[in-house]
Amino acid sequence: MLTAVIMAGGSGERFWPLSTPEKPKQLLSLFSDKSMIRETVDRILPIIEKDKIFIATNILQAKEIKKELFDIPEENIIIEPLFKDTAAAIGYTSLIIEERFKNMDEKIEVIVLASDHLIRNDKVFREIILKGAKEVRENSTIVTLGIKPDKPETGYGYIEVGVNEEIVLDDIYKVRRFREKPNKETAEQYVASGKYLWNSGMFLFTTETIFKNFEVLMPEHTEIFNEIKKEVSKRLIGEELSNSVKRLFEKFEKISIDFGIMEYSKNIKVIPVSIGWNDIGSxxxxxxxxxxxxxxxxxxxxxxxxxxxxxxxxxxxxxxxxxxxxxxxxxxxxxxxxxxxxxxxxxxxxxxxxxxxxxxxxxxx
Structure with missing residues (x-):
């Protein structure tokens, strides 16, 4: 069963003064008459039902997001009580998803998306999501989407693919390692080698797989998730749930899922894609x-x-x-x-x- 988590808690400070804490970049209509978060949701609606799309945000933005995404169930707007970076946010939202669908006799796949990326080829994007979902369901992997670079960009992290031959779009490869944002000379070497992809920050997993990775690689987070799980099981929603777990969120180390899991997990694969992607970072x-x-x-x-x-x-x-x-x-x-x-x-x-x-x-x- 395929679900989605759309990360919508950022303030988009590099887009100030258009972007503000109350109306950040994802709520702006930069490329069409739709906001970027609305475009993100509409992009996946053909393959993911509305009740299986979850939005991870904060109290400042929750009201406007509910208004913008009026068709998404209110209980699917997840309010993080504190910003503790993406490891805590993704684990927390995955707990809620698992609780919501625990009686379904099937694995739960999750695609994690940013709320403010531009993707021009929606159809190919959806095909890749379904391909990645099949991979994580059948092989208990984490799958990330890598963008085939067209220039030596220093503003993105890179994914090194462990192959000697030319990378083929839409195939699935083992990730050799993640690389931080390089300087210009290193970026030129990466692109010239043909073995590197831009890290899009989009990835898929099953809830079972991600929590196994947390257990091995981030045991302190796992301990806190076990405590949070008791609150989530009460089926509270919105601000009420956020208030009930705030004391537990305070215990989280502030760390991204990239540094906590993606760079160290032993079973991560990547699908190279060309989907007209741009993260619109500035x-x-x-x-x-x-x-x-x-x-x-x-x-x-x-x-x-x-x-x-x-x-x-x-x-x-x-x-x-x-x-x-x-x-x-x-x-x-x-x-x-x-x-x-x-x-x-x-x-x-x-x-x-x-x-x-x-x-x-x-x-x-």
Missing amino acids: FTALSEVFESDQEGNIVKDTNIILHEASNNIVIAEDCIISLLGVKNLIVIKNGDNILISHKERAQDIKKIVVKYNELKRRIDE
């Missing part, structure tokens, strides 16, 4: 998605005056933006907040958010 990723004008400018949702301006990204509403003699800038307006950044500093927008929050606190005081 504003500069929009250059790979939207068409630009003759001068390389990308302009969205605004009226603009350009003179000797090139390679800029501009998003604003209810105003006129004028650019004169500048290039490689990011210009974003949302309400009263305006961001102007050089493209090369797009990954550092988080630092501005910290200072912005400090300024707001001082003003409020």
Whole structure:
């Protein structure tokens, strides 16, 4: 039985000021008239029933997510009481899924998805999910989706595939090891070798397999899950369940499932895919998605005056933006907040958010 966990607890700080804690990137409509989380759900609805789609989020975003995903059962909106990274979040949600369907006489497969990725080839994506689900069900493996790289990208982690021959799309391979985000020279070597894939962060497992991996690789998490299981068995939902497990969540070490399990598990496989994927990690990723004008400018949702301006990204509403003699800038307006950044500093927008929050606190005081 195939289920899905959509991770929707991030604040999307690299997309500030469009993205805010109350309305983060996954709730923005960047590429169509649908929000990114709505697109994520619609992408899997043909193969996963609504009552088997779960959303892992937090109290700040739960209300807007319920409103956006009105067709998903309210009890499937899982509110994490504290942010303890993805190992705790995925294990916790898997406990809830297992409890919900424990009387079903079949294995429970889980696909973990981000709520804010762009995937252009939905049909192939769904075919790969079903292929991965069959693999994890029959062979008790964890399967991750690896993106075939088209350039030496330094912003992604990589998956090394243990093969000597050319990697074939949509086949299933043993993972040799995971590699952290490389520098440019190393990324060029990875791509040239033909043995590396981008780590998409999407993966499948059965609940039985993931908890066996937790037992071996993260025994401290397993002890806490056993305590949480007692609360989950009471069939509480939403904020009530979140409040009941908060004291237990405080015990979790803050660690990602990548560092806790994926990099150490002995039975992980990967399916190389080409599905038009982009994780839209920062504003500069929009250059790979939207068409630009003759001068390389990308302009969205605004009226603009350009003179000797090139390679800029501009998003604003209810105003006129004028650019004169500048290039490689990011210009974003949302309400009263305006961001102007050089493209090369797009990954550092988080630092501005910290200072912005400090300024707001001082003003409020």
